Amino acid sequence: xxxxxxxxxxxxxxxxxxxxxxxxxxxxxxxxxxxxxxxxxxxxxxxxxxxxxxxxxxxxxxxxxxxxxxxxxxxxxxxxxxxxxxxxxxxxxxxxxxxxxxxxxxxxxxxxxxxxxxxxxxxxxxxxxxxxxxxxxxxxxxxxxxxxxxxxxxxxxxxxxxxxxxxxxxxxxxxxxxxxxxxxxxxxxxxxxxxxxxxxxxxxxxxxxxxxxxxxxxxx
Amino acid sequence: xxxxxxxxxxxxxxxxxxxxxxxxxxxxxxxxxxxxxxxxxxxxxxxxxxxxxxxxxxxxxxxxxxxxxxxxxxxxxxxxxxxxxxxxxxxxxxxxxxxxxxxxxxxxxxxxxxxxxxxxxxxxxxxxxxxxxxxxxxxxxxxxxxxxxxxxxxxxxxxxxxxxxxxxxxxxxxxxxxxxxxxxxxxxxxxxxxxxxxxxxxxxxxxxxxxxxxxxxxxx
DNA sequence: CCGGATCCGTAACGATACTG
DNA sequence: CAGTATCGTTACGGATCCGG
Numbered sequence: 001x002x003x004x005x006x007x008x009x010x011x012x013x014x015x016x017x018x019x020x021x022x023x024x025x026x027x028x029x030x031x032x033x034x035x036x037x038x039x040x041x042x043x044x045x046x047x048x049x050x051x052x053x054x055x056x057x058x059x060x061x062x063x064x065x066x067x068x069x070x071x072x073x074x075x076x077x078x079x080x081x082x083x084x085x086x087x088x089x090x091x092x093x094x095x096x097x098x099x100x101x102x103x104x105x106x107x108x109x110x111x112x113x114x115x116x117x118x119x120x121x122x123x124x125x126x127x128x129x130x131x132x133x134x135x136x137x138x139x140x141x142x143x144x145x146x147x148x149x150x151x152x153x154x155x156x157x158x159x160x161x162x163x164x165x166x167x168x169x170x171x172x173x174x175x176x177x178x179x180x181x182x183x184x185x186x187x188x189x190x191x192x193x194x195x196x197x198x199x200x201x202x203x204x205x206x207x208x209x210x211x212x213x214x215x216x217x218x219x220x
Numbered sequence: 221x222x223x224x225x226x227x228x229x230x231x232x233x234x235x236x237x238x239x240x241x242x243x244x245x246x247x248x249x250x251x252x253x254x255x256x257x258x259x260x261x262x263x264x265x266x267x268x269x270x271x272x273x274x275x276x277x278x279x280x281x282x283x284x285x286x287x288x289x290x291x292x293x294x295x296x297x298x299x300x301x302x303x304x305x306x307x308x309x310x311x312x313x314x315x316x317x318x319x320x321x322x323x324x325x326x327x328x329x330x331x332x333x334x335x336x337x338x339x340x341x342x343x344x345x346x347x348x349x350x351x352x353x354x355x356x357x358x359x360x361x362x363x364x365x366x367x368x369x370x371x372x373x374x375x376x377x378x379x380x381x382x383x384x385x386x387x388x389x390x391x392x393x394x395x396x397x398x399x400x401x402x403x404x405x406x407x408x409x410x411x412x413x414x415x416x417x418x419x420x421x422x423x424x425x426x427x428x429x430x431x432x433x434x435x436x437x438x439x440x
Numbered sequence: 441c442c443g444g445a446t447c448c449g450t451a452a453c454g455a456t457a458c459t460g
Numbered sequence: 461c462a463g464t465a466t467c468g469t470t471a472c473g474g475a476t477c478c479g480g
Contacts, residue, residue, distance in 0.1 A: 001317070001318065001325050001326070002241075002309070002312075002326075002327065002330035002331065002334065003308070003309040003310070003311075003312035003313040003315070003334050004237070004238065004241050004305055004308050004309045004312055004330070004334070005238060005312070006312040006313075006315045006317070006318075007308040007309070007311050007312030007315065008237060008238065008308065008312075009315075010312075010315065012234065012237070013234075013471090014232065014233075014471090014472080017224070017228060017232070018224065018225060018228065021222075021224050029442085029443090030442075030443055030444080031441095031442065031443085039473075040473080041472075041473045041474060041475090042443085042444065042445090042473095042474090043444075043445070043446080043472090043473085043474090044471090044472070044473075045444090046443080046444050046445075047444095049444095055315075069442090070443080077314065080311055080314075081311060083307045083310075083311075083436070083437040084304065084307040084308055084311060085224055086437045087303045087304040087307050087437060088223070088224050088227040088228065088304055089222070089223040089224045089227070090223070090303075091223075091227050091300055091301060091303075091304060092222075092223035092224055092225070092226040092227030092228075092230075093223040093226075094297065094300075095223070095226045095227065095229075095230065095275075097221070097226070098221065098226075105221050106221070106222070107222065110222035110224070111222065114222065114223050114224070117437060121438065216303070216437070216438050217303040217306045217307060217337065217436070217437055217438075218341065218436050218437075218438055233452095234452090234453080249461085249462090250461075250462055250463080251461065251462080259454075260454080261453075261454045261455060261456085262455095262456095262462085262463070262464090263453095263454085263455095263463080263464070263465080264452090264453070264454075265463095266462080266463055266464080289461090290462080
């Protein structure tokens with residue numbers, strides 16, 4: 001059997017890659033996964049998570065001391081699915097958007113995840129910064145280190161260099177370049193702590209125009 | 221809805237990405253697709269092909285004059301799924317092989333397709349060559365042009381620079397580096413027309429050790 | 441309250457037979 | 461040989477129910 005078919009045996013069933021996408025944003029609890037994948041039955045989610053654990057893609061872990069809740073997280077092997085998700089996202093960004101539930105189900109952190117896949121390498125090379133973003137009810141952070149840009153759910157575990165807050169519509173415009181960070185801040189559509197320069201750079205890294213283009217796959 | 225979910229709406233159902241993988245090897249007839257995906261019912265195949273045409277991924281075409289048979293082929297948009305398949309193949313190559321049906325269902329052209337994804341760019345840059353390979357009953361050809369390596373089913377439409385013939389086991393060893401092309405030819409395990417140098421280069425391009433490593437996704 | 445196992449009606453599936 | 465129709469089986473989503 002060919003490698004592609006073997007992959008699809010593990011991650012080809014319905015919902016599976018969406019679970020992986022969710023876990024690329026960091027460890028998640030069962031209820032958070034259910035909330036993010038609201039059309040999925042809780043029994044299916046349990047079955048998928050079990051299958052992913054059996055395949056060594058996902059691991060169940062107990063959060064330390066004060067939290068003491070169990071979370072699911074990607075193993076190193078599962079983390080290597082990141083290029084697959086990035087490629088699918090780049091391809092899907094060319095697909096027409098079905099307007100019915102679009103804005104209702106849209107999540108800024110997923111947009112940021114897709115945009116981060118194509119952050120210009122010449123910008124990220126020497127960067128070591130963390131930005132925390134509050135978009136509507138969502139909180140996530142973006143860390144640029146060692147030439148890669150990672151988007152994760154929740155507040156930053158370290159004190160961020162930048163904290164920015166806006167609504168979802170403004171976030172869309174920022175990410176698509178319809179509005180500049182400078183103007184969004186000036187017009188009061190974004191609240192920024194940490195300086196205009198960092199705010200501008202954050203959305204150079206999260207530029208959706210780049211993500212919409214074809215991503216190239218090269219030997220590591 | 222996020223781009224990943226939109227992609228999976230189109231290509232996330234069972235068999236769909238395997239159809240795309242098949243068509244990456246060139247246009248195929250209905251019966252050839254059925255033969256390659258033997259566990260798939262003919263009704264499902266028809267349904268999937270219809271869905272892919274509706275989504276603009278696949279196109280039905282009538283082959284010109286003497287042939288006059290209809291084939292399915294990828295559109296330009298569908299061709300852009302190539303990175304997705306390559307990433308899945310690279311990831312799946314780390315997965316354990318189920319021995320039950322392994323050798324029975326193994327196809328050299330699929331191995332070649334996966335290997336071609338990671339051909340060393342420094343080798344392919346200035347190349348303009350075509351190799352035709354006969355492995356068991358399979359015939360396919362590899363063309364290296366404009367810095368990219370393409371694997372396609374069937375004999376080469378142009379006179380190839382190299383023609384090589386071997387059995388599947390030898391092909392495996394060649395592609396994994398277990399045997400050198402020089403030795404395979406010397407020991408009579410491969411029949412080569414076109415020169416030893418080209419034969420050696422062909423399997424530098426189709427080196428599975430490269431494909432097994434992580435592929436990187438970079439902005440185009 | 442949360443993880444996740446069980447039950448049930450519906451939709452998708454694989455195999456096969458059939459039609460143009 | 462491409463594509464459709466039928467049928468028994470499996471996978472699914474939603475709701476409900478238990479154990480911690």
